[in-house]
Every structure is written in structure tokens, then in C-alpha cells.
Amino acid sequence: MNRLDIEEFGIVGLSVGGMWGAELAALAPERVKVLALMDSYLGDETPEARQRYMGMLAAxxxxxxxxSPLLEYIAAQFxxxxxxxALSQPLxxxxxxxxxxxxxxxxxxxxRMIFGR
Incomplete structure (x- = not known):
């Protein structure tokens, strides 16, 4: 938004986009005027899940x-x-x-921001 010179905005976040949107709203509450979260979870990750995600990001x-192993995991999540x-290959x-x-x-x-919350 900074690069676009947009000072105030709304966010509609689906799934991980909701996690990101909530983090952004917490970091810049004066700029985020509307926040809609759909199919999102804002609670803490379990220690096991956090460790798994952080390990993937480190890799x-x-x-x-x-x-490839991570691509297979991502495909199974989505x-x-x-x-x-043919439907999963483009992603x-x-x-x-x-x-x-x-x-x-x-x-x-x-x-790291999303899964380290």
C-alpha cells in the first residue's frame, strides 16, 4: 500500500490472508479501516505445527x-x-x-510473521 500511496484501506482475508490481514491491522490500525476475515484462524499454532512450518520456511x-516434498505438502493442503x-499443476x-x-x-x-503469531 505504501508503494501505491494508499493511506487507508480495507482488507478481506481468506484463510492465511485473514491471518496476514489481522497482523497488518494490528501493526497499522490507523490505516486499516475495515477488516473482514473468512475461514481464518487467529489463535496460536500448536508448538508442533509452528515447528513444522518454521522448518519448511527455513528449508x-x-x-x-x-x-518437491514441500510442493506435495502444499498440494495436499489446498x-x-x-x-x-491438471487443476493443481498451475499453482x-x-x-x-x-x-x-x-x-x-x-x-x-x-x-514467519503468519505462523509465528
Whole structure:
């Protein structure tokens, strides 16, 4: 929003987007005027889940890529086993194509903020 010179705004957050939106609203309450959360959880992660997510983020940061085992985990989180591969492949291909710098400077820090809450 800073780059767009937008001072005040609303957020509609779905799932992890809701987690991010809540964090942003807490960091900049004077700027976030409306917040709608859908299918989101704002409570603490269990210690086991937090450790698993932080381990995944550390692996992405170290590799500079999202590797196959993690892609399989992500697919299982977003798609049913009954979904044809043709429907999940665009997301997985996009995730594999993300440059290392973007992963390290954007995705990993955002993930740490969300799952470290």
C-alpha cells in the first residue's frame, strides 16, 4: 500500500490472508479501516505445527526454492486427493518458478510473521 500511496484501506482475508490481514491491522490500525476475515484462524499454532512450518520456511530460505516434498505438502493442503492433477499443476508450477530473492525477501518473512503469531 505504501508503494501505491494508499493511506487507508480495507482488507478481506481468506484463510492465511485473514491471518496476514489481522497482523497488518494490528501493526497499522490507523490505516486499516475495515477488516473482514473468512475461514481464518487467529489463535496460536500448536508448538508442533509452528515447528513444522518454521522448518519448511527455513528449508525454502536455504534452498532458495520450494522443493518437491514441500510442493506435495502444499498440494495436499489446498487440494483434495480427488482433484485432477491438471487443476493443481498451475499453482505448483507457479510456486516452483518463484525466484530465490522473492522467496527469501517476501514469502519466507511473511510466512514467519503468519505462523509465528
Amino acid at each position: 525454502v530460505e536455504q534452498a532458495g526454492a520450494i522443493t 487440494y483434495s486427493d480427488e482433484v485432477p492433477d 505448483l508450477a507457479h510456486l516452483q518458478s518463484l525466484p530465490a530473492a522473492r522467496l527469501r525477501e517476501s514469502i519466507v518473512p511473511l510466512g
